[in-house]
Amino acid sequence: MIVHFLNLDILLGILGGGIYSSVALGTPLPFSWWFVVPGATWCLYTADRLIDTRRSNNGYPTLRHQFHSRYRKSLTFGVVAVGAASAIVGVFTLPWESLFVAALVSILFGLHHVFQRMIGSRWLGAIKDVNVALAYIVAVWSVPLILADGIPTIAIGAITAHITMVAATIVLESLPDKVIDESLDQPSIARLLGEAGTRWFLFISIVTLVLCTWLLRTTMLWPVSLAWVACILSLPLVLRSQLSMPYKRLLIELTLALPIAIKL
Template structure:
């Protein structure tokens, strides 16, 4: 019988954790900017995120030799044909759904340009020498947050802009980057053995560990200050980001947990913005 941990592992291998995390992030920015969105926007975002991440993992899995133990990548290598089929189907349905939902206009054009940029940069980083692969985490963090915040910002009236919005968005990017470099640190041995580049391609594991600690402390302190000094409306969002940062820090440095357990818990923190459904 498959355990809950094994079931969740397969859930993450299929990038469904990233999908629901991204949809939670969309809810975060929808509430932050006070721009209500229909459920179809969440579904389209989820499909787009799944296509991008699955494409990324399928491309990575092509580099592996048979029998390499990379878990997620081995899964994508083994089921490549079925996943490519699902990727194409999701792409076609997603594009049609986007056309029906947005029509031919600014929103569809901007979303298509952003999606194209993300895929292009993913391929470009792979073509660069491995010493440039430190860009992968920074690129992913920035475009991840831009992607989930895109529609709320396109429908937002910038006459209502307040500086707290910019700080919270920057904090979300910082948190996404912290998550990615923590995961790279955990997977450093496997990545190096399989020729995958990351921040650890240019910095030692000790230096990346120091960066992780300093960034975590900085984000926790920054979100705590936001919680204290922001107006009451923005404190809700600062408190969620503070909770997510604290869980990352406490989980990453919990010596009782295995690498898999640390990964699962940190990735699950991006479900926390779903609490905004009750607010």
């Protein structure tokens, strides 16, 4: 459970994404990438959740928010330390284009919180889920795409599969909190889509991943894509199980770490 509370499942997902993107594009990643990008992504996610906790004034009844509230000082110190180290190493070792992209994503997150505070619309918060997906995808693919000599046709299927699964995990993660979000009038993708919209979204995700699996059939990535299909089919059942919520979220997040199995 502590893996989820500390957002280490996010970190594992980024590591899995790095392996996946490197194989898809045939581009070895710089050694520093494996510290800078997971570290920076962890900082972004943790900072975002610390801000959410502060805004909710401990009124949001989830164990994750309670954990971030209880250990706010320690987590803030971790964000500052890891963020500074990631920035310093990244500036000296990664392509400058990737640093520019990272800055844009960080600014996007910052502007979102500023506008939400100024405008005061709760539904503006639902846009954050889109920002989260964008940040995750940029973290995984920006450096590999910058370093790649070109984009093979087969890589388009791999990129599409990964983007689809990232979006699906965000939708799946919002489902368990739908009742809580409604009672507190908190925005979420699950509330925006509704039950019918969520079912259609997951159905389209499955169809997309099946097509991507067929496109990737001659590569070592097709088992990952096929496993993601199985995850989308089975995770709704997990969400209805008696597992505690942190474990459910952990299982959802770890689906993005499945490419690590390629290296095992």
